Amino acid sequence: MIEEETMPHKNEQSFAQEQGTNKTILVVEDDTSIGEFLVQLLVQETPYRALLVTDGFQALDIIRNIKPDLLILDYRLQKMTGVDLYDRLHTMTGLEHIPGIIISANLPKDELQKRTLVGISKPFELSDLLGTVDKLLA
Amino acid sequence: MTETSSRKRSAEGLSAFFQNIIARKQTREQLQFQATILRNVSESVIVTDLQGHIVYWNEGATSIFGYTAEEMMDSTPAILYPEAAQAQFVPDIRQTREGKDYIGEWRGRRKDGTAVWIDIKTTVLRNTRGEDIGFIGVAKDITARKVAEEALLSSEERLRLALEAGNIGVWDWDVEHNTVTWSQRVYELHGVSKDSFVVTLENFLTLVHPEDQARVQQAIEQSLTEHAPFNIHFRTVTPQGETRWITISASVTYDPAGNPIRMLGATSDITQQKELEQRKDDFIGMASHELKTPITTLKGLTQLLKRGLKKQGLSEPVLVLSKMEIQIDRLTRLVNDLLDVTKIQAGRLNYAEERLALDTLIRDIVETIQLMSPTHTLTMYGASNSYIVGDGDRLGQVFLNLIDNAIKYSPKANKVDIHVTSSENAVTVSVRDYGVGIPKEHQSKIFDRFYRVSDERMKAFPGLGMGLYISYEIVERHGGEIWVASEEGEGSTFAVSLPILKEAVN
Numbered sequence: 001m002i003e004e005e006t007m008p009h010k011n012e013q014s015f016a017q018e019q020g021t022n023k024t025i026l027v028v029e030d031d032t033s034i035g036e037f038l039v040q041l042l043v044q045e046t047p048y049r050a051l052l053v054t055d056g057f058q059a060l061d062i063i064r065n066i067k068p069d070l071l072i073l074d075y076r077l078q079k080m081t082g083v084d085l086y087d088r089l090h091t092m093t094g095l096e097h098i099p100g101i102i103i104s105a106n107l108p109k110d111e112l113q114k115r116t117l118v119g120i121s122k123p124f125e126l127s128d129l130l131g132t133v134d135k136l137l138a
Numbered sequence: 139m140t141e142t143s144s145r146k147r148s149a150e151g152l153s154a155f156f157q158n159i160i161a162r163k164q165t166r167e168q169l170q171f172q173a174t175i176l177r178n179v180s181e182s183v184i185v186t187d188l189q190g191h192i193v194y195w196n197e198g199a200t201s202i203f204g205y206t207a208e209e210m211m212d213s214t215p216a217i218l219y220p221e222a223a224q225a226q227f228v229p230d231i232r233q234t235r236e237g238k239d240y241i242g243e244w245r246g247r248r249k250d251g252t253a254v255w256i257d258i259k260t261t262v263l264r265n266t267r268g269e270d271i272g273f274i275g276v277a278k279d280i281t282a283r284k285v286a287e288e289a290l291l292s293s294e295e296r297l298r299l300a301l302e303a304g305n306i307g308v309w310d311w312d313v314e315h316n317t318v319t320w321s322q323r324v325y326e327l328h329g330v331s332k333d334s335f336v337v338t339l340e341n342f343l344t345l346v347h348p349e350d351q352a353r354v355q356q357a358i359e360q361s362l363t364e365h366a367p368f369n370i371h372f373r374t375v376t377p378q379g380e381t382r383w384i385t386i387s388a389s390v391t392y393d394p395a396g397n398p399i400r401m402l403g404a405t406s407d408i409t410q411q412k413e414l415e416q417r418k419d420d421f422i423g424m425a426s427h428e429l430k431t432p433i434t435t436l437k438g439l440t441q442l443l444k445r446g447l448k449k450q451g452l453s454e455p456v457l458v459l460s461k462m463e464i465q466i467d468r469l470t471r472l473v474n475d476l477l478d479v480t481k482i483q484a485g486r487l488n489y490a491e492e493r494l495a496l497d498t499l500i501r502d503i504v505e506t507i508q509l510m511s512p513t514h515t516l517t518m519y520g521a522s523n524s525y526i527v528g529d530g531d532r533l534g535q536v537f538l539n540l541i542d543n544a545i546k547y548s549p550k551a552n553k554v555d556i557h558v559t560s561s562e563n564a565v566t567v568s569v570r571d572y573g574v575g576i577p578k579e580h581q582s583k584i585f586d587r588f589y590r591v592s593d594e595r596m597k598a599f600p601g602l603g604m605g606l607y608i609s610y611e612i613v614e615r616h617g618g619e620i621w622v623a624s625e626e627g628e629g630s631t632f633a634v635s636l637p638i639l640k641e642a643v644n
Contacts, residue, residue, distance in 0.1 A: 033435045041442055076427055105430035106423060106477075109490040109529070121531075123434040123470055126441040 023137050024049040026068035028059045028085060029103075030077050034122075038072065045130055048137065056085040067094045070136055075104035083111045099136040101129075182256070182277040185263065188270060190214045202256065202279045204249030215275065218246045234262050235270055243280065255284035304406065311339070311401040313362065313390075318342070324405050327384060329376025347373035347381065361390055362398045371408065383412040419484055426477045433473065437466045464510065475604040479587065482611045489529040489615055493639060496565050497521045497558060499530060503537045504556060507545075514545050515553045522560035525639040528616045533636075536612050536620075539605040540569040540632045548573025548629060560638065564618075568633040576624040584622065585610040609634075 025048050029035035035052045042050035051068065053059050055078050071089065073082030080088075086100045100117045102108075107119040118132055176183055182202045185194035191214060195207040203218055216222075222244065234240045240260040248254050258277040265271050301308060307323030318337040325332050328345045335341065339358075346354050350372040361368035368388040375381050388403030444459040481487045501518060508516045526533075544554040551572035559566050576584065583589050587607040613620040617637050624630035 031431050034431060034438075037435050037438050037442070041438065044442065045445065076423075105426045105434075107488075109488050113490060122430045123437040123466075126438065126445070 022047070022049055023069040024051060024066065025070045025072060025133065025137075026059065026062070026066075027052045027072045028054070028056065028077060028082065029072075029074040030054050031074070034074070041126065041129070042133070045126070046133060048133070056080045056088075059085060060088065063089060063092060063095070068098065070133065071098060071100040072133075073100060073102050075102050075106070075108060081108075083108065083115070083117070086115065086117060101132055101136070103129075180278075182275075182279075184210075184215060184275045184277070185272055186215065186275075187272045190216070190273075193272065199277075202248075202254060202277065203246065209249075219244055220247055221245055230260070231273070234260050234273060237262065243284075244277075253281070254279060255281045301404075307405040309337075309403050309405060311403075313398045313401055327382070327405055327407055328374050329378055329380060329382075345374050345376070347375050349373070361388070362401070365390070365392070365396075368401070368403065371412075382407055383409045415484060418480075419486060422477060422480050422484065422486070426473075429473050430470075433466065433470055437463070437470070440466060475608060478608050479604050482608065487532075487611065487615070489532060491527055492530055494526050494528055494530050494533070496524055496526050496567075496636070499534060500537060500556065500558060500567060503534055503541065507538065507541050511545050513552065514548070516541065516556065517553065518556045518558065520558045522558050522565040522638075524560050524565050526565065526616075526636050527639045528636070529612075532612045533616065536609040536634060537567065537569070539609050540634070543605065543632070544569050544571035544573070544630070547571060551629070562638075564635045564637055566633055566635040568631050570629065570631045572629040575626040575628050576622065576630055577626055581622055581624060585620065 025042055027035055027038050027042075027050055029038060029052065032054065035054065039050040039052045042048055048070075051062065051066070053062055057079075071086060073085055075082040077085065082102050082104070086102070089095050089098065100115075101120055102112060102117050103120045103122055103124065105122045107121050109119065111117075112119045118136070120129055120132065177197050179196070180198050180201070182199035183194070183196040184192060184199050186192050191212050192210050195205075195210045199210070200206055205217075210217075230240045230242070240258075242258055244256050244258055246254045246256055256277040257280045258275055260273055260275045262270050263272040263274050300306075301321075301323070305323065307325075307327050308321045309324050310319045312318070316339065318339065320332075320337050322332065325335065328335075328342075330345070343351055343355060354370060354372050357368060357370045360366050368386065368390070371383060371385050373381050374384045384405060385408045386403050386405050388401050390398050391400045391402070393399050440459055440462055444456055444463070447455050447459070478487060504516050504518050541554060541556070548554070548571040553572065555570040557566075557568045557570065559568075580589075585606050588603045589607070610620055613634055613636070618635050620632070620634045622630055622632050
């Protein structure tokens, strides 16, 4: 399931073309209540675009057409962790330096420390998440 | 017969005559002498005729069995051994008459009915013509030894049964000569056979899971050299390929110079327990996810709604939502605390290692709590100007908990003081309240899990008794200390000290 909250009527091609002017955040979250809330939050409170997918395969799939500027990944995804997904995305052309935020009810601190990943625990303060997003996309 | 020999005989006869007179005299004295000994030896000496009737009974027999000689004359020793069947006596007697002394241990009964154990030797008594005329039994009281032996046996038996019931194997390693003895159960636990497996330290290590070998070896060395107690969990892989979890507890004995002589240990299978732990850990992970997911959405949507209403300038509903948020945060903390306690129990509480500016950490927390606590003025005194290494979130949790408690337990006061001081090696942060205080008898227990002061007065304060336990664990894991000083009615001071990070000066 792919939701393009910001521009539901445009196709992927035109969406990609506009990236230069408007940064895109890819949210990977298998719990749709949290995922939809995150997208709503980002759309309402930031100038960035937000895309939601619910598992790692969809993320890898969408990456072929769209190069996001920031990843917000749930840690506990089906079939792979958010950190595993980050590692895989990180090896792809154009994504070598993409920043990432891992959100989790149970943060794997040692795994985060080895990478340049920011961890945010669930539940979180909106100001913390929004502040981190702004900092990473500045 | 020759003349010489006849003369000789008459001379001998004479001499024999005198000898006889001397001998008779000596015999009387000897008899007297021997009778005195017989009377006075502590052993029981009993003489019977061939039919078993007692004809002699000495003082020793009286003191062992309690019967006097008069009482026992003409009766038989069977009275003394009510438990022994006649059938038991017969072969013994036959053996004795064949000239073999009978030696045995018997359980008898004293006159007063109590049990007595004796060690008896029975010899056949013959007259000068070599004919059997009776039996002499010499016996010793061995009750004390028997009781001790039985106690030892029963304690060994108890130990054996307990080890069997607990499926515990025991082993004994002679460190000096490097020989190891295993009980049957240890062989079974490792899936090897007593006939084919030679127990040495090296061979034992081949049975340890490759990933655990270094750890096991290190633990053994540490316990030998550092006199550390040896307790370890590891996996063993049997030659059949089965992996089992094993726990070993051992103690080492040392010679006066401190060199290890012997290591004695108990080994048991904890595979099932480990599987349960794994299931529990999985459950914790799942529960933390399941509980926090709806809270996350709830909190997020509440805050989002609040932002929207704020923009519209609607202060009334914003206030209501703020109150909702406080309750959501409280719920979050309870869930987090419950999960933390479970994780501490499982040894699975994760810690990050960051370089932290302590003063900033404390100031941020104080400011955050001040925003939510209009009733008390929080004041921070002093500064450490130091860095520490640790988990900022976890340490923040500790100070949040202490300041939160300070406010909670001082409903009539209006301030909480936070002092930060430092010495060469440590920083100390103390949180002082002017509240109800903690009675002396509770002060040592308040860091225990689920401990709540049970005084009537204190029941007015809500909570699950997890915060201080978690704080204690976190501080301890950072190599620090936490303690309390309190006077009833005067308030409490909780203090945390943490080691300072010493940085190399460039």
